[in-house]
Structure formats: structure tokens, C-alpha cells
Amino acid sequence: MSTPQPAMLVDTADSVERQTAPAEPTLDRVAGLARMRARRARRSPTVRPARRPRILMTTEGTYPHAMGGVSSWCDLLIGGLPEFDWQILPIRAGDRSHSAIFQLPPHAKVVGQIELWSEQLPRRRWMVRADHHSRESLPANLVRSLMGWEGSYDGLLDALVWCRRRPQAVRRAFRGAGAWEAFLGALEEVLAETHPDAGPAPQLDAVEAARLYQTIYWIARAAAVPTPQTDLLHVTAAGWAVIPALVHKQLFGTDMLLTEHGVYVREAYLAAARSASSQGERFLSSRLARGLSRAAYTAADSVAPVTEANAAWERGLGVDPEKIRVIQNGIDAPASYTDPPGNLKVVSVGRIDPLKDVQTMLRVAVEVHRRVPGARFEYWGPPTKGQEAYARACEELARRLGAEECFRFMGSTRDPHGVVRDADVVLMTSISEGLPMSILEAMAQARPVVATAVGGVPEVLRGCGIVPPPGDVHAIATGVATLLTNPKLAAHLGQRGFSRVHRVYTQKACLDGYRDLLGKLAGVEMAA
Amino acid sequence: MAGGLSQMDSTGHQYAAGVIEARLGRGAQDVLEAAVVLEAWGGVRAGRALSLGSRVVPPKPPRWTPGRLTTEEPGRRDGILSEAIALIMAILAVASWAGPLSRQVGTSALEHAIVIGLPLTLALQWAIRSRYLSRRSGLACLAHDRLALGAVAVLGIEGPLMLLHPYGPLAGMFVAIWVGGTVLARRGWALPYGLLLVAAVVGLEARLPAYPLLEVLTGVVLVAGVVAVRTGEEHSNEPAGRVGRALWAGAIGAALGGLLVGDPSLGWGVHGAFPALALLPSVLGSFWGGYHLWKFYDAVPRGLQGVTLTQANQRNRQGAAMRIFVGALLRLVGMTVVLSGAVILISQWTAGTNRVSLFVGFGCVALVTLLVNVLESLAYARWALFAAVASIATELIMSNLVLTHAPVPGTALIAGTLVGILVALPPLLRLLVRPGRVLATSLWIQ
Numbered sequence: 001m002s003t004p005q006p007a008m009l010v011d012t013a014d015s016v017e018r019q020t021a022p023a024e025p026t027l028d029r030v031a032g033l034a035r036m037r038a039r040r041a042r043r044s045p046t047v048r049p050a051r052r053p054r055i056l057m058t059t060e061g062t063y064p065h066a067m068g069g070v071s072s073w074c075d076l077l078i079g080g081l082p083e084f085d086w087q088i089l090p091i092r093a094g095d096r097s098h099s100a101i102f103q104l105p106p107h108a109k110v111v112g113q114i115e116l117w118s119e120q121l122p123r124r125r126w127m128v129r130a131d132h133h134s135r136e137s138l139p140a141n142l143v144r145s146l147m148g149w150e151g152s153y154d155g156l157l158d159a160l161v162w163c164r165r166r167p168q169a170v171r172r173a174f175r176g177a178g179a180w181e182a183f184l185g186a187l188e189e190v191l192a193e194t195h196p197d198a199g200p201a202p203q204l205d206a207v208e209a210a211r212l213y214q215t216i217y218w219i220a221r222a223a224a225v226p227t228p229q230t231d232l233l234h235v236t237a238a239g240w241a242v243i244p245a246l247v248h249k250q251l252f253g254t255d256m257l258l259t260e261h262g263v264y265v266r267e268a269y270l271a272a273a274r275s276a277s278s279q280g281e282r283f284l285s286s287r288l289a290r291g292l293s294r295a296a297y298t299a300a301d302s303v304a305p306v307t308e309a310n311a312a313w314e315r316g317l318g319v320d321p322e323k324i325r326v327i328q329n330g331i332d333a334p335a336s337y338t339d340p341p342g343n344l345k346v347v348s349v350g351r352i353d354p355l356k357d358v359q360t361m362l363r364v365a366v367e368v369h370r371r372v373p374g375a376r377f378e379y380w381g382p383p384t385k386g387q388e389a390y391a392r393a394c395e396e397l398a399r400r401l402g403a404e405e406c407f408r409f410m411g412s413t414r415d416p417h418g419v420v421r422d423a424d425v426v427l428m429t430s431i432s433e434g435l436p437m438s439i440l441e442a443m444a445q446a447r448p449v450v451a452t453a454v455g456g457v458p459e460v461l462r463g464c465g466i467v468p469p470p471g472d473v474h475a476i477a478t479g480v481a482t483l484l485t486n487p488k489l490a491a492h493l494g495q496r497g498f499s500r501v502h503r504v505y506t507q508k509a510c511l512d513g514y515r516d517l518l519g520k521l522a523g524v525e526m527a528a
Numbered sequence: 529m530a531g532g533l534s535q536m537d538s539t540g541h542q543y544a545a546g547v548i549e550a551r552l553g554r555g556a557q558d559v560l561e562a563a564v565v566l567e568a569w570g571g572v573r574a575g576r577a578l579s580l581g582s583r584v585v586p587p588k589p590p591r592w593t594p595g596r597l598t599t600e601e602p603g604r605r606d607g608i609l610s611e612a613i614a615l616i617m618a619i620l621a622v623a624s625w626a627g628p629l630s631r632q633v634g635t636s637a638l639e640h641a642i643v644i645g646l647p648l649t650l651a652l653q654w655a656i657r658s659r660y661l662s663r664r665s666g667l668a669c670l671a672h673d674r675l676a677l678g679a680v681a682v683l684g685i686e687g688p689l690m691l692l693h694p695y696g697p698l699a700g701m702f703v704a705i706w707v708g709g710t711v712l713a714r715r716g717w718a719l720p721y722g723l724l725l726v727a728a729v730v731g732l733e734a735r736l737p738a739y740p741l742l743e744v745l746t747g748v749v750l751v752a753g754v755v756a757v758r759t760g761e762e763h764s765n766e767p768a769g770r771v772g773r774a775l776w777a778g779a780i781g782a783a784l785g786g787l788l789v790g791d792p793s794l795g796w797g798v799h800g801a802f803p804a805l806a807l808l809p810s811v812l813g814s815f816w817g818g819y820h821l822w823k824f825y826d827a828v829p830r831g832l833q834g835v836t837l838t839q840a841n842q843r844n845r846q847g848a849a850m851r852i853f854v855g856a857l858l859r860l861v862g863m864t865v866v867l868s869g870a871v872i873l874i875s876q877w878t879a880g881t882n883r884v885s886l887f888v889g890f891g892c893v894a895l896v897t898l899l900v901n902v903l904e905s906l907a908y909a910r911w912a913l914f915a916a917v918a919s920i921a922t923e924l925i926m927s928n929l930v931l932t933h934a935p936v937p938g939t940a941l942i943a944g945t946l947v948g949i950l951v952a953l954p955p956l957l958r959l960l961v962r963p964g965r966v967l968a969t970s971l972w973i974q
Contacts, residue, residue, distance in 0.1 A: 094767060119770050119974055149558075175907075175969045181841050183968075188837055197559040199585040203592040206832040206840035210968035217973050269564040273552060278593055283557060290560065309574065316563070316578035431568045454568065469571045 053522040054085045056111070056230035056248070060241040064100035064110065065092055066385065067412070068351060069437045070236060070261050071102065073306075073329060078108045080511040084518060087111040087228055091240050093385075094118020114225045114244065116218045122167035122225070135162060135169070136178040140186035142216045146291035147187070147284070149195045153298050156291075157250045160223035164247045167224035174217045183213055202279035212284050223247050230254060232522040238264040238296035239289060246299050255521045258300035259327075261434035262455065263313040265293040267355065270432050274354055293317065302521060304514075307435040307456025325517060328456075329435045330510030333501045337446035340424045340491060344374045344484055347423035349416050349438045350430075352383040352391040352409070357452075359394060360471055361429040362403050367477035369406035372484045377407040377427070380419050420445045424490060425483045431470045433457055439465075440505050443497030448490040450479040460505070464496035541583040544570070548584060555586030615815055616808070617722030618709060621729045623805045628732035633698060633739070640695035645702035647785025648685065652707045654781025658904075659774035661714045667760030669768040670711070674757060697739075701746045708749035715756035724748060776909035783916035784897055787944055790923045793937040794886065806886040809867030810860075810894035817860030817898055824852050824905075828967050840964035847963035853902065853956075860898055864891040889938035892945035899952035906970040911955060919948030 057063075063074035078086045086108035094115035104110065138159055145155035163170050173179060187209055191201040222243040233245040233256040242258070249256050268289030272282040297303065297319045304327045305311045311324050346368070350356050358379065365377040383391035391409075398407055413419050416438070420426055426442035426449045433455035440460070442449050449465035451457045458467050466483070468475035483490040547570040548556050556562035562584040563577035570577075630638045660670040670677070689700035705725075712721040724745060731741045788794075831848025832840070844850070868887035896919055903912035923944025931939055959966055 118767060119773070120767075121770065121772070171973065174973050177965065177969075180965050180968045184837055184840055191837075197585070199556065199558045200588065202557075204837055206835040206837065206964045207829050207967070209837055209840055210829070210832070210964065210972055213968045214972040265560065266564050266567075269561050270568055273561060273565060279557075286557065286561065312574045313578075316575055453571065469569075471569050 052083065052085050052107075053231045053519070053524050054087055054229070055232045055234050055518060055522065056087045056089060056227060056245070056254075057234045057236060058241040058245050059088065059090045060237045060239055061092055061385070062236065063090065064088060064102040064104060065090055067101060067382070068384075069434075072437055073261065074236065075102050076330075076507065077511070077514055079105055080507065081515055081518070082107045083515070084522070087230055089114065089225075089227065089244060091116065091222060091243075094120065111228045112225060114222050116222065116240070121171065122221070135173050136176045137182055138162065138170070138173040138220065139179050139213060139216055140182040142219060143183055143186045143190060143212070146216070146219070146295075147190045147212075147287045148291075149193055149198045151291055151294055153295060156295055157246060159220070160243065160247045161250055163220045163223040164226070164251070167226075170217075170220045170224050174213070174220070180213065183216075184209060187212070202283050204280040204284070208278070208280040208284060211281070212288075215284075215288065219243060232257065232518060234259065234518070235296060235300070237261070238293040239268070240292065242292060242296035242299065246295060249299055255301045256299055257302050257304060257517065257521055258296055259304045259306070260310050260314065261306050262355075262432055263305075263310050263317075263434075264296075265289050265317065266313055267432050270355065302517060304517060305434070308459055309456045310434055325513075327510060327513035327517065328505060329437060329440060330505050330507040331437065331440040331444050331501060332507040333440075333444035333498070333505075337444075337494075337498050338421060340447060340487065340494065341422060342487065343422070343424060344372065344376060345423045346375060346377045346425045346427050346480055346484070347380065347419055348378070348427045348429075349380045349413070349419060349441070350428070350436075351381045351387075352379070352394060353387050354390050355430055355432045357429045357431050357471065358390075359397055360473060360476070361427065362394065362398050362401055362407060363473045364427070364429065364477045364480065365407040366401050366403050367473060368480045368484070369403075371477070371481045375406060375480075375484055377403075378410050378419070378423075379408070380410045380413045380416070382412045416441055417445060420447055423447055424487075425450060425480055427476075427480060428452065428457070429470070429476060430454055430457075435460060440501060443494075443501040443505070446491075446494040446498040448483050448493040449497065450476060450483065452476065461497070462500075464493050464500050466493075541580055544572070544577075544580055544584045545586075556584055558585055612812070612815060614713065614718030614722035615811065617719075618725050619808045619811055620805075621722070621725035623808070624729040625732060628735075629738055632732075632737070633694070637695040637698060641698035641702060643789040644689070644692070644695065645699035645706070646789050647782045648699070649703050649706040650785035650788075651778040651782035652685075652703065653710050654784075654904075655774040655778030656707070656710065658777035659769040659771065661710070663766055663769065665766040666714060667711075667757050669766060671757045671760065673768065674754075698742070701742045704746045705742075705749050708746075708753040711753045712749070712756055715760050717752065717756060721749070721752070773907070773909060776913060777904055780900055780904055780909065780913050780916050783913065783920050784893070784900065786920045787893060787896075787916070787923060787941065787948075790920055790944070791889070791927050791938060791941040793927065793931075793940065794889075805871060806868075806883075807890050809871055809887060810864045810890040812867060813860040813862070813864035813891070814894040814897060816863050817856040817894075818901065820856040820859050821852060821898075821902065821905075824849070824902075825971065827852050828963055828971060832963055832967055835964065841962060842964070843961045844963055845961060847961070849960040849963040849966045853960050856898060857895075860894055861891070864894060883937055885936045885938040885942065889941035889945065892942055892949065896945045896948035896952065899949060899956055903952060903956060906959070906966070907974040908955070908959075908970075912952070915948045915952035918951045919944040922947040 057074065057078070059070070059074060062068055063071040078088075082105065084107070086104075088104070088108060088110045089112050090110065091114040094117050100110070141155055141159045145152040145159065187204070191204065193201070219240075222240060223246075225244055227244050227248045229252075230248070231254065233248055233254050235242045235245045235256060235258045238258055238260055245256055248254055265286075269286045272286045275282065277285070294317075297314065297317060300319075300323060303314055303319055303324050305314060305324065306327065306329050308326055311326050314324055315321055346365070348361060352358055361377070361379070365375075368375050368377075395409065398404060398409075410419075420438075420442050424447070426439070426447045428436065428439060428449070428451035430436070430452055431454055435456040436451075439449055439451055439457065443460075443464065449461055451461060451465060451467060452470040452472075453467045454470050461467050466479035468479050483493070544562065544566055545555070548562055548565050551565050551569045552561075556565065559578070559580070562580060563574065566572040566577040566580070566584075567574050626638065633641075656670070660666045660673075663669055685703065686700045689696040689703070692699070709718075709721050709725075712718060728741060728745045732738060827848045831851075864887070868884075868891065872884065872887070896915065900912040900916050903909075903915070921944075923940045926943045927940035959970065
């Protein structure tokens with residue numbers, strides 16, 4: 001049998017079903033095709049396809065189902081680049097609320113959905129003969145390739161592609177008697193690894209192992225979901241969102257762009273460090289995030305962090321510097337601004353989330369109120385889904401600190417610009433950020449900003465804000481009090497921020513950067 | 529920021545290790561955690577923090593602490609006593625209907641209605657429980673699908689039954705009353721439901737016309753069911769179970785219902801109250817055993833806390849899974865035996881039966897139901913259905929081909945259930961004896 005031509009494999013298979021049918025070429029052959037495509041692409045880097053380029057964007061708990069900075073960025077990008085056909089594949093927790101918060105433009109559509117932790121099984125393809133091929137080594141292979149300190153990229157791809165080819169067999173593979181036993185053996189191997197950078201692994205118990213087994217099962221299930229034909233993969237986080245893209249890239253050789261807003265693995269480690277989980281759970285969750293990020297960095301043809309601070313992390317985590325191209329977020333700033341109202345109001349806009357360190361903000365509010373008695377703090381934004389307990393803890397802390405007089409949780413707002421305009425100072429106390437849109441919005445309204453020195457914040461606020469260390473209540477409170485009691489300085493910093501946004505962080509620059517990069521990766525030249 | 533950097537320069541990784549220790553209350557797990565902590569709380573730049581490498585990672589493993597457990601029980605278990613009382617009232621009431629109903633509608637119509645109604649009821653109860661009522665927000669899930677369910681109930685079940693004159697309408701009313709009772713019990717209205725059934729007994733004994741009385745009762749139960757669903761729980765995002773799994777569960781329920789009515793020697797509706805009354809001990813035993821099984825979801829992971837990886841797949845006859853299962857089994861058998869003795873003792877005053885074989889038969893039905901139930905809840909629906917179908921097939925063969933004139937009532941039922949037990953028990957024991965495997969491959973991957 002002759003080897004099928006790449007064009008036949010990629011361009012003439014119209015349906016998703018066809019792409020995932022069991023009669024596909026073997027993995028080795030497909031990998032060979034991918035390499036062949038890559039060689040051809042190097043020989044002729046710009047190929048102009050007859051149709052509009054299609055981009056498959058994978059999201060994780062964000063667009064189009066949830067509000068937040070990443071979702072706003074997705075909305076901006078998709079709305080601002082109508083020259084591409086956008087295919088959205090969201091990954092989300094399986095629940096009943098399927099309604100999208102964002103309205104998609106005509107050139108974008110949701111092409112499927114990956115539901116995690118749901119009871120639903122992969123959709124049965126009645127016309128395809130049932131595959132009774134079982135592979136009890138699947139969980140063991142996944143745990144070795146994902147959780148090991150070095151891991152195995154090829155082993156991971158092999159396991160994930162197997163899942164895509166046999167979606168009906170994944171559950172059977174995990175429920176088999178030998179699968180659990182093999183998994184435990186592989187996990188013990190991972191725990192016994194020695195590496196100078198890794199430190200000794202903690203001891204795990206059977207419950208922690210079973211929980212990991214369940215998580216690995218959902219990784220396999222995410223890999224089994226079919227992806228449509230596309231010209232470029234755009235992954236919006238180096239975590240779960242990369243799983244379908246990894247498989248697609250391996251099968252069809254499609255190029256992949258990774259955009260990181262926060263550094264996924266860094267945020268996972270932060271969340272684990274702050275959680276009250278056992279050592280074992282912390283170890284497993286951070287190792288898993290590391291495994292997924294490592295795979296995303298290896299697979300990505302280009303990595304586009306939103307700030308130089310993220311790029312530094314990515315280089316430190318082993319991403320080839322040649323692959324990295326920083327494209328900063330941008331904002332459609334107004335042409336003019338109004339003066340601060342002088343109402344001693346301090347505003348913060350963002351989700352209520354441990355990464356935002358709202359509890360430090362509460363302490364800052366109390367300290368500032370002590371120094372500037374008329375000062376009032378408003379926190380605009382809902383709790384992150386799953387962080388309702390943290391939100392309740394924050395409210396409880398506000399009561400304990402006696403902060404009700406000066407601090408209020410305001411809930412969601414549909415007018416973040418208006419909220420910021422009505423403030424004298426904008427405050428952010430996060431312990432992890434990429435390039436926060438809320439700071440750009442404050443600068444666009446010429447409001448002075450006090451924000452902790454994390455991620456891209458020092459870079460953005462250079463010369464136009466106060467940047468105290470994260471968690472330093474005294475330093476943050478001093479910054480806020482200084483601006484409240486010195487309106488001239490506050491106005492000056494606000495104006496500098498306003499002009500900096502117009503100079504550096506424009507929506508046009510952001511969209512031009514992506515237009516250029518996406519066009520190159522998709523094999524077309526785009527006019528700016 | 530600047531302070532952090534200068535101190536890093538002056539004292540190097542010792543300072544870094546101190547910052548980590550102060551922030552985490554322990555050493556770093558690996559270089560990444562060290563870098564993350566130093567950047568987030570120590571004011572150290574990412575590149576610098578990452579370059580510290582293994583010097584900030586302690587060489588010894590942390591002291592071991594077992595994992596914390598946050599399991600959630602799938603569903604409500606409040607008001608168990610009232611539910612049990614209501615169950616007794618319901619069985620006694622239905623048993624008391626048999627005499628007056630057979631007098632008014634004829635024994636043949638009543639027998640046919642029960643033979644059709646009981647399997648259908650069990651099928652619907654199993655399916656509804658699988659898809660909706662076994663969930664924490666079961667009633668909210670049910671409310672979400674109310675229109676589709678209403679259409680299925682009217683067009684797929686009640687409509688066709690109405691065409692089967694004269695017993696079809698009676699069967700339809702039985703189905704509505706009994707299935708409605710399941711929903712009312714889930715809402716916590718089991719006692720009012722039981723009282724409704726008792727009121728119907730009083731009406732029948734007072735020689736009120738049977739059909740209008742049952743029509744009124746059906747109407748009241750259905751209205752109460754709708755109110756229960758609408759007022760039950762606030763809107764929830766919890767999804768309902770799989771349709772496919774609910775269909776499997778329904779088929780299992782139907783097979784178990786068929787098992788109850790497949791042996792003509794039991795004489796449903798012919799011999800007055802006795803078969804229904806003989807059900808009481810096994811149903812209550814089953815209820816108690818089933819209630820004990822509810823602990824499964826919590827007790828199995830709890831029992832595995834602190835169990836090392838090398839022991840996580842070992843056989844353990846005293847493990848939590850086996851303990852819960854054997855406990856449920858003993859409760860079922862114990863209560864069935866004790867109550868059966870009591871019912872036999874008082875049979876001369878209740879116009880009931882003193883045929884021991886009937887009690888044994890119904891006890892075996894309860895046992896096979898329990899086994900099949902555990903298999904189904906661990907998502908081995910095919911095996912569970914196979915066991916149930918093997919039971920009913922054996923029963924039908926025995927009653928129609930082998931024991932056409934059985935001297936002892938319930939012999940075919942006993943034979944069928946024994947086959948079901950033999951089919952279901954060995955794989956179940958093989959699974960439950962390894963609690964680690966039960967948790968990982970069955971409880972948490974459904």
C-alpha cells in the first residue's frame with residue numbers, strides 16, 4: 001500500500017469523523033507526514049491557501065463561558081481579526097450551564113466542547129465498528145510521561161493519539177483490572193526518581209493515587225475529543241487547553257501557537273503552595289501542571305507571552321528563545337481623560353481569587369483608613385468559579401478587621417471604565433499576573449495605579465505608578481495613602497500612564513502583532 | 529523589590545531558603561516551587577529565582593502526612609425513619625387494597641394490572657433514580673427535564689396502558705401512584721404519601737367505587753409530585769446522569785419487577801393480601817441494607833486513607849468495601865428472617881400467608897436486588913442486567929416448563945433468584961475484595 005500524500009490526508013478529509021476514523025495511517029506514518037510537511041514548509045514558508053485561514057483556539061475555563069482577563073483578550077482578538085475563521089474549542093467543567101457569555105462574531109463558531117468531570121461518555125459513532133482493543137498500560141504510560149521529572153514527550157503523544165483513535169476504549173482501558181496495578185507501578189517509579197532539581201518526592205496514599213488516576217483519565221478523555229480541520233492551532237494556556245492541540249498537531253502536522261497570560265505552571269505552583277492540601281496532593285497537582293506545560297512548550301511552534309516577565313519564565317522553563325515573541329495586550333484608550341473626582345475612593349477591578357490576594361487588600365484598606373480617615377475602598381468583581389469559599393473567607397476577614405466601614409465588595413460591573421473613572425486611585429494586590437487589563441484600563445482613564453510587583457506589572461507601570469512588593473501591607477498602604485494625600489502627584493502619574501498607554505499598549509499594536517504572527521504560522525501574509 | 533534583590537546578593541541561597549521556609553513553613557518541593565515563592569513573596573526576579581537551582585531544595589523528604597479527604601455523599605439521607613415508616617404504610621396499604629379491589633374489579637383484572645404495573649414501576653423507579661434522584665440536586669435535575677418526562681409518561685406509558693382494557697387503566701394508575709411515591713419520598717414527603725395510601729384503604733373498605741377512588745388518588749399523587757419537583761431544590765448546574773445508563777438501569781428494574789410477577793404460583797391479586805404482605809419483611813430488610821450501602825461512597829475512600837501505594841491494590845477481606853457490603857448483606861438477611869417469622873406468627877389474624885417458601889422467595893429477590901444494585905452503582909450495568917435476566921429466564925423456564933404444577937408456591941422464584949445470586953456474587957466479591965481498585969476504577973470512574 002502506498003503512503004498517502006499529505007494533501008490527501010489534510011485537505012480532502014472534510015469531516016471530523018474522517019479525521020478520527022480508526023482506519024487512519026499509523027502513528028509513525030503520520031509523524032513522518034508531519035515531518036515532511038514541516039520540511040516543505042521550510043522550503044516555501046509562505047503558501048497562500050485558496051480559502052480563508054482557519055484557526056482552532058482552545059480555551060480552558062474562560063472564553064466564551066466565563067468573564068475575566070483571558071476571555072476579554074480572546075474576545076478582542078477574535079473580534080479584531082475578522083480575516084481569520086475562528087474555531088473555538090472550550091474545555092470546561094461538565095455542568096448544565098452551557099450558555100456562552102460572549103456573543104461570537106460571524107467569523108467565529110464554537111466547534112465542540114470538552115467537558116471534564118462529567119458523567120457523559122464519548123459520543124458513539126454508530127457507523128463505525130466497535131473497537132474492542134484494550135490497552136491497560138494507558139494510565140501507566142500517561143503517568144510516566146506526564147508526571148516524571150523529565151517525562152517523555154513521545155510517550156505522551158503516543159498515549160494521547162491512541163485515545164483519539166479509540167475514544168470508546170478509553171473508559172474500558174481505565175476500568176480494567178490490570179490498569180490500576182500498572183498505574184501504581186508507574187507512579188512508584190516516578191516517586192522513586194532522583195533528580196537534583198526535584199527534591200525527594202513525598203509519600204502518597206491510595207486515595208491520592210486514585211484521585212490522580214481519575215485526573216489522568218480525564219486527560220485521556222480530553223485527548224479523545226475530535227478536533228475539526230484547521231490551519232493553525234492557537235492554545236490560550238499551557239495546561240489542559242493544550243491536550244486536543246497536541247493530538248491534532250501530531251496527527252496532521254498543524255502548527256501551534258501558545259499564548260500565556262499568566263505562566264500556567266507558575267500559577268499552579270502558587271495555588272498549590274497556598275492551598276491547605278496534603279503534601280501528596282500539592283506534589284501531584286504541581287507535577288501535573290508542569291507535565292502539561294512542558295508538553296505545550298515542546299509542541300508550540302511559537303510562544304507569545306503577553307509580557308517580558310512571562311517570557312523570562314518561559315526561557316527559564318526551557319522554551320527555545322527563538323520561539324518566543326512577546327505581544328503585549330492592548331486597549332482601545334479614549335482620546336482624552338477627565339481629572340480624578342477627589343472623592344478619596346480607591347477601586348480594584350478583578351475576580352475574587354487567591355491569586356488576587358484580596359486579604360492583603362483588606363489589611364491595606366484598614367491601614368490606609370487609619371491614616372486617611374475619609375478613604376473608601378471598592379472591590380468590583382465576582383468570585384472565580386470554585387473560589388466561593390475564598391470569597392466568604394474574605395468577607396469574614398473584612399468583618400474581623402472591622403473593615404466594613406471603609407471596604408465594600410461591589411459584585412460584577414458592566415461598566416469597568418466608569419468604575420475606574422469614578423476613583424482617585426486604582427489598586428491591585430495580586431501575587432501573580434501577566435499583563436493585567438485592569439491596569440491598562442486605569443491608565444487609559446489617567447488614574448494613578450498602585451500595583452504589586454508581579455509578572456508584567458513593573459514593566460507596564462514603569463514611571464507611571466507605585467509598585468510595592470506583593471504581600472507587603474505597609475508598603476502598599478503607604479503607596480495608596482501617598483497618592484490620596486498628594487493629588488498633584490496622583491494626577492501627574494495618571495497623565496503619564498495615559499500617554500504611556502497611547503504610546504505602547506494600543507489595541508492596534510496588539511492586533512497587528514497577532515495578525516502578523518498568526519498569518520505567518522497559518523502560511524499566509526496578512527496586510528496590517 | 530530592591531530590598532529583596534540586595535539581600536539575595538549578600539547572603540545568596542541561605543536567604544532564599546529562609547524566605548521559602550518563612551512563607552511555606554517547610555522547605556521547597558523542587559526548584560520550581562522555590563522560584564515561584566521567591567518571586568511572588570521574596571521580590572526576586574524570575575530568571576534569578578530559577579537560577580538558584582537545587583541549592584534551595586532540601587535533601588530530605590518531608591515528614592509524611594496522609595491526604596485530606598473531601599468526599600461528598602451523592603444525595604440526601606435525612607428523614608430516614610419517616611421514609612421507613614412510610615414504606616411500611618405503603619406496603620400494608622397496597623396489601624390491603626388487594627381484597628376490596630379484586631372484589632370490585634375482578635381478580636383477573638387486578639392480577640393483570642399488577643403483572644404489568646409492577647415491572648413497569650420498578651423500571652421507571654430505577655431509571656429515574658439513576659438519572660436524577662441519586663444526585664445531590666436530583667429534584668432540580670428532574671425539574672429541568674420535566675417537559676420531556678411528561679411527554680414520555682403520557683405518550684409512552686400511560687397512553688398505551690389506557691388502551692389495554694380492562695386492566696390497563698388500573699395498571700397505569702398503579703404505576704403513577706408508585707412512581708409518584710418515589711419522587712415524594714425524595715422530597716421528604718414520604719409520610720403524607722403513606723397517609724394518602726391508607727386513606728385509600730379506608731375508602732375501599734367503606735365500599736367506595738374503586739376506579740374513581742384510585743383516579744382521585746392518582747391525581748393527588750401526580751399533583752403532589754409536580755409540586756414536589758417544582759418546590760424541591762433551587763436551580764442547580766449539576767447535570768443529570770447519562771440517558772444510556774438510565775436506560776440500562778430501567779431494564780434492570782424491569783427484569784427485577786418481572787422476577788416478582790413471573791411465578792404464577794404466587795397468585796398476585798388472587799389470594800388476597802398474602803403476596804403483598806409477604807413482601808414486607810424483605811422490602812424492609814432491603815431498605816435497611818440499602819441504607820447501609822449508602823456509606824460506600826464515603827467509607828471506601830476513608831478506609832484507604834493512609835494506605836501506602838504498595839498496598840493500594842492488595843486484597844483485603846476486612847477492607848472498607850467488603851465491610852460495608854457484608855454489613856448490608858447481614859442487615860438484609862437478618863431483618864428479613866426476623867420479620868418473616870413475625871408475619872408468619874400473626875398470619876392467622878391477617879388473612880396473610882404462612883407459606884415459608886414465599887418469604888424465602890421474596891428474601892432471595894431482595895438479595896439479588898441488592899447485588900444487582902451494587903453492580904449497577906459501580907457502573908457494571910451490563911453484568912447487573914445479565915444477572916437479573918438470568919434470574920427471570922430461569923424463573924420462567926422453571927414455572928412454564930419444569931414446575932408447571934409446583935406443590936410449593938414460589939419454587940420457580942427461588943430457583944430464578946438463586947441463579948441471579950450465583951451470577952452476580954462472584955464478580956462482585958472479586959472486585960470488592962480490592963478496595964483500592966474499587967475506588968480508582970469503579971467509584972471514581974463511572
